[in-house]
Amino acid sequence: MPCLYECSTHGLNTHVVLIYPPLSSVKSENGARSLKKLERLKLGSRKSSGTIIVPHDSPYVEIHDEKYDDGDARTMSPRRGSEETEQMGEEARQALVKFVKRSLKFGNCLESLKSEHEKLEDGNRFLQACVGELMQTSKSPPPAPRKAL
Numbered sequence: 001m002p003c004l005y006e007c008s009t010h011g012l013n014t015h016v017v018l019i020y021p022p023l024s025s026v027k028s029e030n031g032a033r034s035l036k037k038l039e040r041l042k043l044g045s046r047k048s049s050g051t052i053i054v055p056h057d058s059p060y061v062e063i064h065d066e067k068y069d070d071g072d073a074r075t076m077s078p079r080r081g082s083e084e085t086e087q088m089g090e091e092a093r094q095a096l097v098k099f100v101k102r103s104l105k106f107g108n109c110l111e112s113l114k115s116e117h118e119k120l121e122d123g124n125r126f127l128q129a130c131v132g133e134l135m136q137t138s139k140s141p142p143p144a145p146r147k148a149l
Contacts, residue, residue, distance in 0.1 A: 054061055068075045
């Protein structure tokens with residue numbers, strides 16, 4: 001037997017919800033309880049809606065050849081005209097030229113940054129070598145004082 005619940009949404013609308021639990025507890029002959037799947041309720045007699053597919057050569061099908069004006073959108077081809085394709089091609093070429101120029105400018109900038117970085121690295125190595133030599137000279141013992149004659 002399905003359960004019937006009533007619920008309200010903030011007192012404004014009352015809804016009746018019918019819930020069908022999928023399993024029911026059933027007591028068997030030996031007294032043990034087992035779960036039995038409830039069957040779905042049978043719907044009333046359903047009438048077929050029939051097919052909506054009609055064969056092309058059916059007597060119920062009428063084919064009309066309609067004529068449309070030249071300005072009608074149904075007669076226009078979705079293909080582009082030669083003028084439009086020329087214009088699109090020219091726009092694409094111009095965009096490609098701009099892209100190549102920006103890429104070359106970026107590449108030149110990158111090369112100059114790379115050469116500056118190498119110069120700084122060389123200067124850094126030179127300074128580290130100088131600092132290392134200064135550290136070595138500061139660690140060595142001072143020369144012995146000369147004796148006066």
